[in-house]
Amino acid sequence: MNLIGACRFIAACASLLLAGALFGQDCAHPDLNPQERLSRFHDLDARAQTAMQQKRFTDAVELYREATCLAPESPRGLYGLGVAQAASGDFLNARESLRKADHIQPTSPLPLAMEVRIDFSLNDMDALKADLREEAARFPRDAQLHALLARFLAEKKLVTLALAESLRAQQAGGADPDSKAQLAILENAVGAYEDAIRNADALEHRTELSLALRASAAGVAGLSYESIGQRDEAIHHLQEAIRLDPSRENSYLALADLFEQAQRYADAVAVLKQGRANVPASTAFLLPLGSDLIRTEQYQDGIDLLRELLRRSPDADQAYLSIADASRKMGNSAQEVQALRDLASRKPDYPMIHVLLARAMLNGSTVDYPKVLEELAQAEKLAPADPDVFYLRGKVYIATNKYKEAVAALNRSIELRPLESGPYYQLARLYQKLGKPGLAKEQFARLKYLEAAPSN
């Protein structure tokens, strides 16, 4: 329930809650008679609701406080005060007000439902669960309440508890299609795939339901089938989801993901292009489509799409890496380096970015070795025991005829990752170059031993 919903609840409360007997005596306006107090309460209540709607929560708290002073036993006043206190961030007092409201009027589920929200804001999971148990014990047949709680908990990513409440809603008779769809989504999310498939499949085939709901159900069925390893069924349901509602981008993305897992990249490209055509405003297709175009060797098209993505979302890290990857495959080292530099400038701590840059720079036709060493020095600062740093440094030293340094760097790389063959090979070649055939032979022998050993 949102704040407006809370206000509506307050407005809808029966006036019997305002019985004169509930009014307090030790408040401001001691001279008011019961009728005047009632009138004053109404006025404060109306003004507080207006304040809530205008998001003047502190004002609303004050108005409700005055109202509850006039009528300390009014659940309507206490509930309003609790909601206003919660909206103004005073969660502890809000919970206290709501508990009083619940105590006075235990037949209403709303104070407890609001307490659940406050428990979440306070990160008090024990209290949240206790309130859910209390709701379950006192309102077992209120399907709407449990569905409402399920939606709130799902929004807050408390999926297990959301499923618990969704199940309670079903058991209370909440069999409307939306609740059923929500249940299927949650069952899929927690791994109850057979349950999710049964519920989603049933909804998918109910032709009287909206196409959007049926498409959503088909999508859930597809995802659940995928999770239990039935890929063909998954593809069938996701294709059906697209057919039922071509405007749902998730169906295309899930189907493309399935094709990617099966390494059917051309099929993934086709699905994502279809999605892009049907949902042109969506940017969600750009990264997977760009990446899949690169996987199908349509490098320039892929790069163009990823650049379009970066214009709209410069923080899409993977796009930089994919552009670098495509550029390397196209033999365009300068473009590869530039893509990585763009990423490094945005995310200097991105894992391995400096090693990737150094490697890309070494692939160029003309190499600026001091710059490569600078990158490697930065990489070493971030990851002092990264064997790639020393391996690449060894290669730089070989290329710049600093053989003693090269030997040290390659040996350090071997020490950090003794089962990688590259440094042994570089070291062997270096010893050959230095006219040390014995040492070269020793390295070649280790390399051979390493590569021949089947158990490695």
Add this chain to the structure above:
Amino acid sequence: MTPPNLFFVRDHFNQPEISVETWNVRIEGRIAKPYELSFSDLVELPSRKIEAVLECAGNAANGSAVSNGVWEGVPLPALLHRAQPLPDARFVMLEAADSGRLFEDCSSLPYSQMVPLERCMEPSSLIAFKLNDLLLPKRHGFPARALFPGWYGMDSVKWLRRIVVMSAQDQQSGFHQSGMDRLYNRAKRTGNDVQVTRVSSVRVKSSVAWPNDGLKLPKGRYSVWGFAWSGAAAIRDVSVSVDAGRTWNLAGLQKQAGPDSWVRWEYQWNATPGEYVVMSRAADHAGNQQPLQRDPARKDGYELNWCLPIHCSVR
């Protein structure tokens, strides 16, 4: 932490089909207040998280039937207290939804185990519904399983559906009728007798994750590593030998070992050319030390915790 998809799986029967919508667990037997819990009831109860290792009682020395995870569940003592066990209650039979025939002369019955009530009342005993912050995968007992940290895995009954509190006189349980009482027993020969006792607490053990047996290595500095655990107490130390146990060196422990979890250990080895036999040996804070060899009096296939030699050759 072992990811759920790499967690070891041991089943006696086919995994059962369970609907979360209809599943419940019933608590009955020698108690004053029998009751049932649905999935919703269970997950909305106060829960706790425990990092705990789970090992199959028949896990080989250096075997892979052992994993470590963070479990979340409802403390079993709280569920039993609510049921109010009667004064003669001594055991708890945990019954699963999977079933089958264990022996030719036994009926086809649900998988079940008997655990002393005293153990069930320990605070770490759980009815777990999450592993590593996700609901249990089906193969690990969805929607709920028992968990007894420090005990071998067979008692941590998966796909739990019934918790039956029993007295010492209740012998006609599914546990006995199914033949389960014939499994998971320690058989030790003493003279002409064979003493049979129930396997329960996990014996102190370490395993070498690297290197693997038969590995050929170029000379160099290597990190020998693995895991160590014990059901009796937290791991105190792990020693490593590269010469078949003639000399031992202390390995480093990655973090302070928890009471129920495993701990990763690591030893830096300067490997020069030669033939080597690598072994690890763990000790726990209760004074238990991993044995160098299997007790020759043991006639069963459980508690296989001796130090397994790993052969390596370095050139």
